[in-house]
Amino acid sequence: MLTLGLAGGLDPVHEDLMDTPDNYTYDGAAVLIEDGRIIAASEEERLNRIKHSNKFPTQSIRLCLKQRGVDIQDIDLIAYYVNEEAANALLSRLYLAMPGIKPRVDARTLLAVTLRRELGCEINPAKIRFYQHKLTHAVSAMALSGFDESLVFIIDNAGGVFLGRRENQAVSLESIVAIPPSKSLGRFCQAVFPFLGLSLFDEYKAMALAPHGDPKVYESLFRSFYELLPNGDYALHLDRVYMLIGKVDPRPKHEEFSHAHKDIAASLQQAQEEIVLHVLRHYRQATGQRNLCMAGGMVENSATNGKVLYSGLFDRVFVHAAAYDSGCALGAALLASYEAGATSDNSQQVQHVYWGTDIGDDSSISHQLQSWSRFISFEKSPDIAKHTAQLMAQGAVVGWMQGRSEFGPRALGNRSILADPRPQENKHRINQMVKKREGYRPFAPSVLEDDARLYFDLPDGIDKYPFMIFVVNVKESMREQLGAITHIDGTARVHTVSRETNPRYWELIKAFKEITGVGVLLNTSFNNNVEPIVDSVEDGIVSFLTTGLDYLVVGEYLVSKRTPSWEEQLSMKVSLPPYVRLTQTKGFAERKRMAARHEIHTSYDSKFRRKISRELGDLLIGLDSEKPAGELLRHSAVGREREQDLMAELNDLWSERLVIMHA
Numbered sequence: 001m002l003t004l005g006l007a008g009g010l011d012p013v014h015e016d017l018m019d020t021p022d023n024y025t026y027d028g029a030a031v032l033i034e035d036g037r038i039i040a041a042s043e044e045e046r047l048n049r050i051k052h053s054n055k056f057p058t059q060s061i062r063l064c065l066k067q068r069g070v071d072i073q074d075i076d077l078i079a080y081y082v083n084e085e086a087a088n089a090l091l092s093r094l095y096l097a098m099p100g101i102k103p104r105v106d107a108r109t110l111l112a113v114t115l116r117r118e119l120g121c122e123i124n125p126a127k128i129r130f131y132q133h134k135l136t137h138a139v140s141a142m143a144l145s146g147f148d149e150s151l152v153f154i155i156d157n158a159g160g161v162f163l164g165r166r167e168n169q170a171v172s173l174e175s176i177v178a179i180p181p182s183k184s185l186g187r188f189c190q191a192v193f194p195f196l197g198l199s200l201f202d203e204y205k206a207m208a209l210a211p212h213g214d215p216k217v218y219e220s221l222f223r224s225f226y227e228l229l230p231n232g233d234y235a236l237h238l239d240r241v242y243m244l245i246g247k248v249d250p251r252p253k254h255e256e257f258s259h260a261h262k263d264i265a266a267s268l269q270q271a272q273e274e275i276v277l278h279v280l281r282h283y284r285q286a287t288g289q290r291n292l293c294m295a296g297g298m299v300e301n302s303a304t305n306g307k308v309l310y311s312g313l314f315d316r317v318f319v320h321a322a323a324y325d326s327g328c329a330l331g332a333a334l335l336a337s338y339e340a341g342a343t344s345d346n347s348q349q350v351q352h353v354y355w356g357t358d359i360g361d362d363s364s365i366s367h368q369l370q371s372w373s374r375f376i377s378f379e380k381s382p383d384i385a386k387h388t389a390q391l392m393a394q395g396a397v398v399g400w401m402q403g404r405s406e407f408g409p410r411a412l413g414n415r416s417i418l419a420d421p422r423p424q425e426n427k428h429r430i431n432q433m434v435k436k437r438e439g440y441r442p443f444a445p446s447v448l449e450d451d452a453r454l455y456f457d458l459p460d461g462i463d464k465y466p467f468m469i470f471v472v473n474v475k476e477s478m479r480e481q482l483g484a485i486t487h488i489d490g491t492a493r494v495h496t497v498s499r500e501t502n503p504r505y506w507e508l509i510k511a512f513k514e515i516t517g518v519g520v521l522l523n524t525s526f527n528n529n530v531e532p533i534v535d536s537v538e539d540g541i542v543s544f545l546t547t548g549l550d551y552l553v554v555g556e557y558l559v560s561k562r563t564p565s566w567e568e569q570l571s572m573k574v575s576l577p578p579y580v581r582l583t584q585t586k587g588f589a590e591r592k593r594m595a596a597r598h599e600i601h602t603s604y605d606s607k608f609r610r611k612i613s614r615e616l617g618d619l620l621i622g623l624d625s626e627k628p629a630g631e632l633l634r635h636s637a638v639g640r641e642r643e644q645d646l647m648a649e650l651n652d653l654w655s656e657r658l659v660i661m662h663a
Contacts, residue, residue: 001034001035001076001077001337001340001342002032002033002034002068002070002074002075002076002077003032003033003034003075003076003077003078003079003333003334003336003337003340003342004030004031004032004061004064004072004075004077004078004079004333005029005030005031005032005033005079005081005136005328005329005330005331005332005333005334005336006028006029006030006057006061006078006079006080006081006329006332007025007027007028007029007030007057007080007081007325007326007328007329007332008025008026008027008028008029008044008053008054008055008056008057008325009025009026009028009053009054009055009056010025010056010110010111010114011054011055011056011603012055012056012058012117012118013048013050013055013056013058013578013579013603014578014579014603015603016603016604016606017098017101018094025054026052026053026054026201026325027043027045027052027053027324027325027326028043028044028045028053028054028055028056028057028060028326029041029042029043029044029057029060029322029325029326029327029328029329029407030042030044030057030060030061030063030064030329031064031329031330031333031355031407032064032065032067032068032075032333033330033333033334033337033344034068035337035342035343035344036169036170036334036337036342036343036344037344038330038355039064039067039068039355040063040064040067040068040355040356041064041329041330041353041355041356041407042057042059042060042063042064042355042356042357042405042407042535043060043322043326043356043407043408043532044056044057044058044059044060045532046060046356046357046405046532046533046534046535047059047060047063047357047535048578048579049531049532049539049577049579049657050532050579050602050604051201051530051531051532052201053532053604054604055603055604056114056118057329058118058119061118061119062119063356063357071121072115072119072121072123073121075127076127076340077127077128077129077333077336077337077340078111078115078123078127078128078129078336079128079129079130079131079332079333079335079336080107080111080128080129080130080131080332081131081133081136081325081328081329081331081332082130082131082132082133083130083131083132083133084107084108084130086132086133087107087130088106088107090107091104091105091106091107091110107130108125108128108130109125111125111128112124112125112128129332129335129336129339131331131332131335131336133156133158133328134154134156134158134159134160134296135173135331135335136327136328136329136330136331136332136335137154137156137159137295137296137320137323137327137328137331138152138154138160138162138164138173138293138295138331139171139173139331139334139335139338140295140320140322140327140328140330140331140334141154141293141294141295141318141319141320141323141327141331142162142164142166142171142173142293143171143330143331143334144318144320144321144330144349144350145164145291145293145318145349146318146347146348146349146350147164147166147291147293147316147318147349148165148166148347149163149164149165149166149289149291150163150164150289150291150292150293150318151163151164151280151283151284151287151289151291151292151293151314152164152173152292152293152294152295153276153279153280153283153292153293153294154179154294154295154296155179155185155276155294155295155296155297155298155299156184156186156295156296156297156298157181157184157186157187157297158178158179158180158181158184159178159179159184159296160175160176160177160178160179161175161176161177161179161232161279161283162174162175162176163176163287163289164293166347168343169343169344170338170343170344171334171338176283176286176287177232177283182236183234183235183236184236184298185272185275185276185298186203186297186298187236187238188225188226188236188238188268188271188272189203189206189268189272189298191238191241192206192241192244192264192268193206194250195244195248195250195251195261195264196209196250196251196257196261196264196265197250197251197252197253197254197255197261203297203298203300203301204300204301205438205441206265206268206269207265207269207301207302207303208438208440208441208442208487209257209261209262209265209266209440210262210265210266210268210269210270210303211266211487211488211489211491212257212262212265212266212440212488213259213261213262213263213264213265213266213267214262214263214266215263215266215267215269215270217260217263217266217267218244218247218263218264218267219267219270221243221244221247221267222267222268222270222271223271224237224240224243225237225238225240225241225271226271226275228274228275228278231282231286232278232279232280232281232282232283232286234275234278234279244264247260248260248261248264257440269301269303269304272298272301272304273303273304273307276304276307276308277307277308277311277313280292280308280311280313280314281313284313284314289314290314290315290316291314291315291316291317291318292308292313292314292316292317292318293317293318293319293320294308294317294318294319294320294323295319295320295323295327296323296324297323297324297325299319299320299323299324300323300324300409300469302468302469302470302471302493303471303491305317305319305469305470305471306470306471306472306491309459309462309470309472310459310472310473312459315461316461316462317462317470318349319467319469319470321350321353321406321407321408321410321466321467321469322353322407322408322409323408323469324409326407326408326409327408351464351466351498351500351501352412352466352501352502353406353407353408353412353467354403354404354405354406354407354412354414354501354502355404355406355407356404356405356406356407356535357404357405357535357536358403358404359401359402359403359536359537359554359555360537360555362380362555362556364537365537365554365555365556365557366380366557368537368538368541369537369541369554369557369559371662371663372541372545372662372663373663374562374564374568374571374663375545375561375562375564375568375663376541376544376545376552376559376560376561376562377559377560377561377562378557378558378559378560379557379558380556380557380558381556381557381558384553384555384556384557384558385504385507385508385510385511386511387558388400388418388508388511388551388553388558389508389511389512389514389515390511390515391550391551392418392419392420392512392521393420393512393515393516395420395423396419396550396551397417397418397419397426397429397430397434397548397549397550397551398417398418398419398549398550398551398552398553399416399417399418399526399534399540399543399544399549399551399552399553400413400414400415400416400417400418400505400508400526400553401414401415401526401534401537401540401552401553401554401555402414402502402504402505402554402555403502403504405533405535406533408467409525409533410444410467410468410469410495410525411523411524411525411526411533412466412467412468412495412502413446413495413497413502413504413505413523414502414505415525415526415533415534415535415540416446416523416524416525416526417430417434417435417523417524417525417526417549418446418508418521418522418523419484419521419522420484420512420516420521420522421445421482421483421484421485421518421520421521421522422481422482422483422484422516422518423483423484424483424484425484426484426522427439427442427443427483427484427485427522429548430443430522430524433547433548434528434547434548434549435524435527435528435529435547436528436529436530436547437529440488442485442486442487442492442493443484443485443522443523443524444468444485444492444493444494444495444522444523444524445482445485445492445493445494445495445520445521445522445523446495446496446497446505446509446520446521446522446523447494447495447496447497447509447519447520448496448497448506448509448510448513448519448520449463449464449496449497449498449499451513451519451520452465452494452496454475454478454519455474455475455478455482455519455520456472456473456474456475456478456492456494457472457473457474457475458472458494463496464496464498465494465495465496466495466496466497466498466501467495468493468494468495468523469493470493470494471487471491471492471493471494472491472492472493472494473490473491474486474490474491474492476490481518482518482520484522485520485522495523497509508521509521526540526543527543528543528546528547528655530655530656530657531543531657537554538662540552540554541559542654542661542662544559544561545561546651546654546655547655566644567630569629569647570628570629570630570633570647571628571629571630571663572628572629572661572662572663573626573627573628573629573661573662573663574623574626574627574628574629574632574650574659574660574661575623575625575626575627575659575660576620576623576659576660577657577658577659577660578603579602579603579604580600580601580602580603580658580659581600581601581602581603582598582599582600582601582617582620582621583598583599583600583601584596584597584598584617584621585597585599595614596614596617597611598611598612598613598614598616598617598618598620598621599611599612599617600612600653600658610653610656610658612649612653613646613649615636615638615642615646616646616649616650618636619632619633619635619636619646620659629647629650629661633646633647
């Protein structure tokens with residue numbers, strides 16, 4: 001039986017009709033399973049290049065179908081990650097807010113219509129299934145854990161605690177307690193974030209900032225924001241967060257964090273940890289369960305996960321590699337499959353999530369690299385692991401692409417930026433020149449599985465950490481040596497690498513160890529601050545050329561940058577991404593003079609505005625097909641010096657992924 005699980009919105013990539021403020025449709029994804037076995041899985045953001053994509057997962061569906069060699073008509077069931085009642089309620093609110101929307105149909109019909117529009121064929125609505133959101137989180141975690149029984153804790157907008165069991169090669173869940181949105185830790189964060197100058201999806205930034213602050217400064221005040229109640233219950237008093245007003249000034253975006261902001265982040269992190277451990281202590285004792293599974297958007301807080309690990313409450317702890325909503329596509333597919341009577345043998349804990357796009361064979365890689373030959377040079381190495389390890393030992397920062405892409409938010413050695421973990425300056429260099437992000441944010445270590453306990457203080461009984469989802473303590477004796485991956489509080493988000501699940505990456509770390517004596521690499525996601533993790537070879541080349549990376553490795557090929565001539569730069573073909581809109585409005589410039597103003601808008605963020613020059617705006621607003629930059633600039637009728645300025649502006653937009661440029 002072939003079952004397709006879906007998460008995400010219903011808009012095509014170029015529209016935002018269905019995107020409302022109370023929408024829940026971020027982190028779109030598609031997962032294809034056959035008789036309970038995962039065939040393919042991809043997040044839509046990797047393919048449409050929109051971070052936390054809220055669009056329909058069209059490209060992810062196509063990738064899954066291609067991987068199995070089937071058409072959408074061959075799929076037996078299509079499962080969506082919210083229940084039908086909730087989906088219809090959202091549509092009702094949308095129709096009230098936008099009376100002009102036609103036709104007004106229910107969620108099942110709309111999903112069938114959307115599939116027909118995107119895939120070009122009729123879909124029988126009877127094939128479609130809807131499932132409660134938190135159940136899709138819970139099933140996906142329990143199914144991949146390998147546990148026969150487990151406590152399952154979902155920390156989401158609407159979460160809960162379940163008792164999970166594996167019965168007859170299927171997962172069953174018994175609800176113990178529901179946790180309503182009024183107790184959402186995500187809402188707790190969102191209530192505090194305005195004081196930190198943070199916004200939606202910035203939880204990981206607050207977590208990284210927290211060790212730089214002192215939670216005791218605002219501890220008593222924060223304790224008035226929540227209340228720990230008997231029997232694992234708690235209450236949030238978010239109306240009291242306003243009490244921070246007058247004690248700390250809200251941080252304007254793009255300004256430095258003050259000591260007070262760091263202290264607030266520390267207090268927020270401490271509060272979340274206390275609440276989570278309070279809940280788990282009670283239900284661990286009440287159920288007697290020694291196994292724990294966790295999923296839900298707030299489970300991406302790997303520091304809290306580490307505290308759970310070190311608490312000793314559980315013998316084994318499993319956290320879903322895609323704990324946020326993308327992972328719900330898998331949960332929905334599994335629920336539909338179980339409901340239809342299909343079973344699967346998932347008795348072993350999942351060891352990898354390399355389920356996405358494949359970079360292709362040598363011939364395909366070579367062909368794609370050759371198309372960029374005016375901008376890069378490349379060679380096939382007889383021992384790419386050793387060659388790359390030597391470069392990193394000499395100080396190089398490398399983009400590394402191998403095999404199929406990872407499912408979930410973390411680069412696990414197939415779409416990674418890698419460097420020597422020892423020099424502390426590597427952290428600052430990569431943050432500034434490659435990732436273009438805040439300097440306080442740490443990088444993760446990838447370590448040979450057999451060497452993990454040499455460098456990290458790991459709890460007894462758990463030796464594998466393949467999904468980079470737990471913050472653990474770096475051994476004190478190793479912190480100075482591992483300066484680039486040790487956070488200010490002596491911790492790191494560890495990733496263990498197995499020879500069985502990723503032999504190429506294992507060989508690279510082993511080669512680095514043979515050269516340096518250190519079986520660890522600095523590993524961060526292969527992207528800059530405005531784009532999702534790269535997926536295709538083309539994505540990797542573009543990211544390589546628009547960041548400060550020293551080298552790119554794709555399969556067996558080592559890639560270096562060339563300095564293109566002016567004529568070669570002008571040969572670059574320019575087009576607009578489908579999510580970009582250009583506007584031209586008239587307004588006052590210098591108070592009295594009327595002038596045209598050009599801006600870039602996007603279909604995924606109604607607040608996004610990017611001003612561009614009048615000349616470039618005039619050129620791009622009429623761009624209805626791909627054109628060489630030289631041909632585009634000739635229409636500007638400006639001199640050579642101004643042409644160079646416009647080309648530099650184009651390159652800036654390219655680095656921000658607001659135009660597409662390719663050889």
